[in-house]
Amino acid sequence: MQYTDPDFGTVTITVNPRARSIIMRPEVDGLRVTAFRGANLSFVKQTIDKFRTKLIAKQAALKERPQLTEDDIEKLRKDAKLLLPRRVAELAYMHGFNYTALRIQPSKTRWGSCSGRNSINLSLYLMKVPEHLQDYVILHELCHTIHHDHSPKFWALMDKVTDGKAKALRAELRRYNP
Numbered sequence: 385m386q387y388t389d390p391d392f393g394t395v396t397i398t399v400n401p402r403a404r405s406i407i408m409r410p411e412v413d414g415l416r417v418t419a420f421r422g423a424n425l426s427f428v429k430q431t432i433d434k435f436r437t438k439l440i441a442k443q444a445a446l447k448e449r450p451q452l453t454e455d456d457i458e459k460l461r462k463d464a465k466l467l468l469p470r471r472v473a474e475l476a477y478m479h480g481f482n483y484t485a486l487r488i489q490p491s492k493t494r495w496g497s498c499s500g501r502n503s504i505n506l507s508l509y510l511m512k513v514p515e516h517l518q519d520y521v522i523l524h525e526l527c528h529t530i531h532h533d534h535s536p537k538f539w540a541l542m543d544k545v546t547d548g549k550a551k552a553l554r555a556e557l558r559r560y561n562p
């Protein structure tokens with residue numbers, strides 16, 4: 385559902401049965417909210433109010449960022465198609481992972497995902513983050529070919545393939561937006 389908020393513009397709320405908290409992501413023209421199943425609207429609005437000041441600041445920072453042109457995006461797509469398939473293959477080989485397919489998409493909502501059939505999707509906007517964080521995202525999706533969740537077993541495997549730096553790399557990646 386959607387409603388208009390005087391600070392953010394359009395607030396779009398989607399329900400994700402797998403969400404365990406209310407996730408709020410400011411965008412240039414609105415606020416995207418992911419809620420867990422059963423969260424009612426007044427609870428969602430209360431949660432937004434609790435973080436309102438921070439969210440306003442985040443949205444303001446986004447508005448200041450120069451927007452990418454079509455040409456910029458085309459260049460990122462070219463680079464992504466040239467570099468990412470090779471890197472995924474290398475990391476999979478190094479750590480013994482198997483995946484069935486790799487797709488590069490203009491995803492602005494997530495850096496990557498891994499399907500139940502171990503097909504990996506990566507956002508072409510990964511080209512905007514440093515290489516060690518690209519590797520983090522690729523390894524994250526490759527680890528999902530073994531554990532399709534974010535269980536302790538998943539994070540233990542992540543730590544194994546990142547020299548114990550999984551959570552630190554995740555924190556570093558949070559400074560970027562796709």
Ligand SMILES: [Zn+2]
Pocket residue numbers: 524528533534
């Ligand atoms: Zn994941």
